[in-house]
Amino acid sequence: MSTLSRTYSTRSAKAAIPSSPISEIMSSPPAPQKRKRPFTDLPTEHNTPTKRPRRMSSSSSLPSSSAPSTLKPKGKPKLPAGTKAKSSAAKKAAPAPKQARLTQLHFALDAPTLRTCPLCDLSYTRGAPDDEALHRAHCARVRRGLEWGREEQREADAARVEELLAGVKLANGARGRVVCFRPDVGGKIGAKLAVLLETIRLALTSPALSPAVLRRSKIYLFLLTAPGPSPAREKIVGCVVAQRIATAMAIARSSEVSAARSKNASASTTSTPASSQTVADALSSQGTIAGEDPSESAPSLALLPVDDSTNLYVHPTPLPTPMGIPRLFVSSEYRRLGIASRLLSVAASTFILGCPLNPARGEVAFTQPTGAGKGVLEAWGKGGVRIYEEEGDA
Incomplete structure (x- = not known):
């Protein structure tokens, strides 16, 4: 029998005593018994016990007063010397925030807060945000007109906007067209018309047109083609409101x-x-x-006085007159270019279908014109334009 080496993991097994004496004459040798592999034959990594992380309780995590502490205090990580120098240089190079410049204010009790704009003649309160915002929007419309864009042009057919004159060339070389529609339109064109009439009311310091007047009126607009590659951009730079009237008074010479x-x-x-x-x-x-x-x-x-400042008087006798002009307006940057005369001529020739009107014969009248309006009616009407009193709500 072979000799087995003893290890701490193996024990000597007692040999089993056979029940009968061993005989040399046997049919076959006994089968070898299976045994475990010795511990020494295993690889080194299996013999080395693994280290488990030590779990520290709350009481053991705190260092005792007697034992020296090995925990490092918490704080900012120590940066290399070059990094610290760079950060300090960056702080020095960064510009300091500029302090807002303060303005010394004083109470001016004698200074008027109501101001009148010399460009649009609108009076507003200085320092009031609502008044100043209203003035900026109104002044821009009075000087440069209102936009007529693609949205208004899409609704032109539905609103029955009729183009009466196209390719009108002005004195400065610009071109435009004249369109006409009823004042009871809706949509984008109706909203644009409401803004335009409010702008004219503030610019002329006149009362708003009553619904009774608008029901018998037509709106004539001069659309100026804006310079640029897009031909769809236009501006409303002129407006004439024409209404049906019965009588008017002749202007005194x-x-x-x-x-x-x-x-x-x-x-x-x-x-x-x-x-x-x-x-x-x-x-x-x-x-x-x-x-x-x-x-x-x-x-x-x-004689009846209409405007003492412009020396405008009329005869009180009413005369039959078919058409009246309650509102006439042209943006200030586009005046003296013939826009008002073109609008008035188109209105006189198309207001009554198949019956063009002649202002020289007294068939057109104005309502209380301003100083600039008086110059227009005298030049365009050739002395035959009349004056009528504007109607209120009926």
Whole structure:
């Protein structure tokens, strides 16, 4: 039998005592018994026990007062010397934030807060955000007009916008066109018209047009083609509102106004002073005191003042007139280019279908024109334009 080496993992096994004596004559040798592999024959990595991480309890994690502490205090990691120098240089090179410049304010109790813009003649309160925002938007529209873009052009057919004159060349070489539509449109065009009428109301310091007037009116716009590669960009730089009226009053000539003033000056020596009376009141009172019928007096002596600053007077006798112009407006940067005359001519020729009107014969009237409006009606109307009183709500 072979000799086995003893290890700490093997034990000597007692040989089994056979029940019968061993005989040399045996059929076959006994089968070898299976045994475990000796520990020494295993590889080194299997013999080395693995180290498990030591779990420290809350009580053992804190260092005792007697034993020296091996834990390092928490703090910023120590940077290399070159890194610290670079960070300090970067801090020195970074610009310091600029301090806002302060302004010393003073109470100006005697200074007026209401200001009138010299460009758009709109009065607003300085320092009020709402007033200043309104002024900026209004001033831009008065000077440069309103935009007429692709959205308005898409709704032109549905709103029955009619192009009356195309390819109009102005005095400065720019080109545009004249369109017309009813004021009861909706959508984008209706919203644009509302903004335009409000701009005209503020610019002319006039009351808003009543619904009764708008129901009998037509809107004429001059669309100026904006310079640039996009031909769809246009601006509304001119507007005329034309309405159907019944009667109007003829404008008095300068000679008639002078004669009325001289007559009033001579009558004021024996009656009420002229400073407390208008020309029409003085002349009409003369006819009443004398017992005469005012309608039988000379028409040149019974005048009604429309605007004393522009020396505009009218005869009180109403005359049949088919068309009236309650609003006329042109953006300030595009005036004196013939836009107002083109709009008025197109309105007079197309307002009544198949019946063009002649302003020289008194078939067109204005309502209380301003100083600039008076110059337009005198140049365009050739002395035949009349004045009518604007109607209110009916």
